[in-house]
Amino acid sequence: MTRDETILAVKDIISTIAPDEELVGLDTAVPLRDQIELDSMDFLDIVMELRKRYSVQMPEEDYGELNTLDSCADYLMPRLEGQELKLQNA
Amino acid sequence: MSSPPYDTIIIGAGMSGLAAGIRLAQFDQKVLILEKHYLWGGLNSFYKQAGRRFDVGLHALTNYVPKGTRGTPLIKLLRQLRLRHDDLRLCPQGHSLIRFPDCQLRFSNDFEELRQEVGERFPDSRDGFARLIQLVADFDAFDPKDTTTGARSVLSEHITDPLLVEMLLLPLCYYGSAREGDVDWYQFVILFRSIFQEGFARPEGGIKPLLDLLISRYRELGGELRMKSGVRSILHEDGRCQGVTLDDGAELMADRVLSSAGWAETMRMAGQQLYEQNVDEDELGRLSFVESIFVLDSEPKDLGFSSTITFFNDAPTFEYCSPQGLIDDRSGVIASPNNYLSDTPLPEGIYRLTNLANYDAWRSLGAQDYISAKQGCVNQAIEVSKKYGIDPRPHQVHQDAFTPCTVERFTSKPRGSVYGATRKRLDGNTPLEALHLIGTDQGLLGVTGSMLSGISIANRHALVPHQAK
Numbered sequence: 132m133t134r135d136e137t138i139l140a141v142k143d144i145i146s147t148i149a150p151d152e153e154l155v156g157l158d159t160a161v162p163l164r165d166q167i168e169l170d171s172m173d174f175l176d177i178v179m180e181l182r183k184r185y186s187v188q189m190p191e192e193d194y195g196e197l198n199t200l201d202s203c204a205d206y207l208m209p210r211l212e213g214q215e216l217k218l219q220n221a
Numbered sequence: 222m223s224s225p226p227y228d229t230i231i232i233g234a235g236m237s238g239l240a241a242g243i244r245l246a247q248f249d250q251k252v253l254i255l256e257k258h259y260l261w262g263g264l265n266s267f268y269k270q271a272g273r274r275f276d277v278g279l280h281a282l283t284n285y286v287p288k289g290t291r292g293t294p295l296i297k298l299l300r301q302l303r304l305r306h307d308d309l310r311l312c313p314q315g316h317s318l319i320r321f322p323d324c325q326l327r328f329s330n331d332f333e334e335l336r337q338e339v340g341e342r343f344p345d346s347r348d349g350f351a352r353l354i355q356l357v358a359d360f361d362a363f364d365p366k367d368t369t370t371g372a373r374s375v376l377s378e379h380i381t382d383p384l385l386v387e388m389l390l391l392p393l394c395y396y397g398s399a400r401e402g403d404v405d406w407y408q409f410v411i412l413f414r415s416i417f418q419e420g421f422a423r424p425e426g427g428i429k430p431l432l433d434l435l436i437s438r439y440r441e442l443g444g445e446l447r448m449k450s451g452v453r454s455i456l457h458e459d460g461r462c463q464g465v466t467l468d469d470g471a472e473l474m475a476d477r478v479l480s481s482a483g484w485a486e487t488m489r490m491a492g493q494q495l496y497e498q499n500v501d502e503d504e505l506g507r508l509s510f511v512e513s514i515f516v517l518d519s520e521p522k523d524l525g526f527s528s529t530i531t532f533f534n535d536a537p538t539f540e541y542c543s544p545q546g547l548i549d550d551r552s553g554v555i556a557s558p559n560n561y562l563s564d565t566p567l568p569e570g571i572y573r574l575t576n577l578a579n580y581d582a583w584r585s586l587g588a589q590d591y592i593s594a595k596q597g598c599v600n601q602a603i604e605v606s607k608k609y610g611i612d613p614r615p616h617q618v619h620q621d622a623f624t625p626c627t628v629e630r631f632t633s634k635p636r637g638s639v640y641g642a643t644r645k646r647l648d649g650n651t652p653l654e655a656l657h658l659i660g661t662d663q664g665l666l667g668v669t670g671s672m673l674s675g676i677s678i679a680n681r682h683a684l685v686p687h688q689a690k
């Protein structure tokens with residue numbers, strides 16, 4: 132998966148778990164929490180959805196890597212290598 | 222043990238069971254919901270009669286906030302179930318009333334309105350009410366350090382006017398107190414927010430569209446639902462729950478069981494010994510209700526009833542207790558679904574009247590007496606309530622009423638106690654490992670509350686340690 136695809140993968144997960152949020156125009160460098168309504172329960176859902184869709188095992192100490200879309204991409208790109216993008220809200 | 226084991230079996234297809242089921246199925250658990258009745262929804266189900274569909278319970282969905290609000294229970298609930306606010310098609314209330322013989326408070330989904338009303342009617346309590354709001358804001362109701370303090374004592378400390386104390390307690394007791402004479406302080410905080418600071422709405426079309434949405438979501442996610450499948454007993458070995466036996470004798474195994482059948486019923490299913498060790502019959506709730514439903518030939522507002530919900534008490538003090546006789550006609554709740562703000566008017570006028578009722582008194586009646594007692598009570602209740610609402614009888618085209626016995630029969634709540642046991646089990650734990658309580662007896666009530674209960678216990682006990690597979 133390319134960097135853009137990885138970001139798309141995360142955004143698609145967010146629109147699955149938070150269908151009311153507007154994701155167009157998110158700044159990839161700004162913490163997600165500052166741009167949309169996400170609480171710790173929601174981050175847990177992102178983690179579980181990553182595991183479900185891409186078998187990514189994310190230990191609790193890594194949850195901070197989900198802070199911005201950029202940090203998500205940095206963290207996930209090596210872990211999603213060779214995998215196909217799975218979109219539910221395309 | 223023929224069938225393959227489930228990850229989670231859920232007892233009861235009420236609001237809490239359905240919400241828990243969706244949560245778990247979302248993460249690919251193999252989930253089975255077992256429901257004794259032939260319909261889902263539990264205390265908030267629906268039924269057909271005389272060609273019409275009636276909601277069993279729904280007066281109001283509490284916790285209403287408009288789309289785009291952040292962080293409140295309704296928004297969290299939607300998020301957890303991955304629903305859009307628009308999916309619920311919520312119609313907000315117009316306004317509601319708290320009415321006592323010489324005083325009335327009007328409130329709406331704009332909390333400012335209540336604050337102003339209190340300030341005008343009870344100028345001496347204005348500061349006290351402000352302090353109360355601060356206490357509510359500061360209180361962590363979801364992790365309360367103390368669950369025994371009653372709201373009456375806290376209110377009286379801050380509010381000098383005793384009538385205001387009674388008036389604030391009336392709606393909050395009726396919409397969620399399992400305790401007689403009072404409401405637990407932590408429950409008061411939850412109810413104050415959900416009723417006064419957030420608000421009332423009604424899903425367009427009543428409870429059925431909401432239930433349809435939950436059921437179809439659950440099924441799309443691969444969840445299994447079996448109706449007319451009562452659980453007879455809970456299987457366990459060495460202190461760990463292993464599954465259930467159905468009324469027909471079938472054994473179903475699961476890694477864990479979530480039960481919405483209430484504390485006492487759940488312990489009874491787990492066996493005589495656990496029941497005796499863990500159930501204090503004094504803690505079985507005693508509060509139940511009679512509800513009369515009138516279908517009218519006119520819009521209630523054209524007959525003089527324009528509030529969405531009216532809570533009335535025909536005396537200076539409010540007694541929230543199981544009555545001596547069949548019902549207590551001195552206080553009650555009147556609701557009209559026509560008085561929600563909707564673009565699609567209801568086909569007929571609906572007027573609902575709720576009064577406190579005594580289970581034992583109803584239980585002791587023979588079949589013939591039961592029917593005439595029902596009619597007698599409806600008439601008796603109207604005589605008092607019409608001072609605060611209307612007399613619907615001249616305009617009625619259909620009437621139905623249900624009693625604590627009806628509630629018991631259709632939801633298996635012992636004694637028809639709508640708000641369950643007086644002692645809640647906030648952590649959802651039981652003496653058995655892998656058996657957890659959800660719904661009314663876990664601690665959160667009402668449509669929104671019971672769904673949140675199912676979600677939070679599923680998250681805590683069935684999802685996080687286990688996570689997605």
Ligand SMILES: Cc1cc2nc3c(=O)[nH]c(=O)nc-3n(C[C@H](O)[C@H](O)[C@H](O)COP(=O)(O)OP(=O)(O)OC[C@H]3O[C@@H](n4cnc5c(N)ncnc54)[C@H](O)[C@@H]3O)c2cc1C
Binds near residue numbers: 232280481632659662
């Ligand atoms: C008249 C009335 C009016 C109400 N009005 C409102 C309102 O306006 N707003 C609001 O928010 N709330 C209202 N409520 C309260 C609300 O309906 C309940 O708090 C909520 O539905 C409780 O959901 P629950 O899942 O905890 O329990 P329940 O709905 O009781 O669900 C439990 C389910 O488990 C099933 N069950 C029990 N034992 C077994 C067994 N052994 N095997 C299989 N299945 C079993 C039952 O049949 C039931 O379907 C009202 C209730 C009533 C009765």
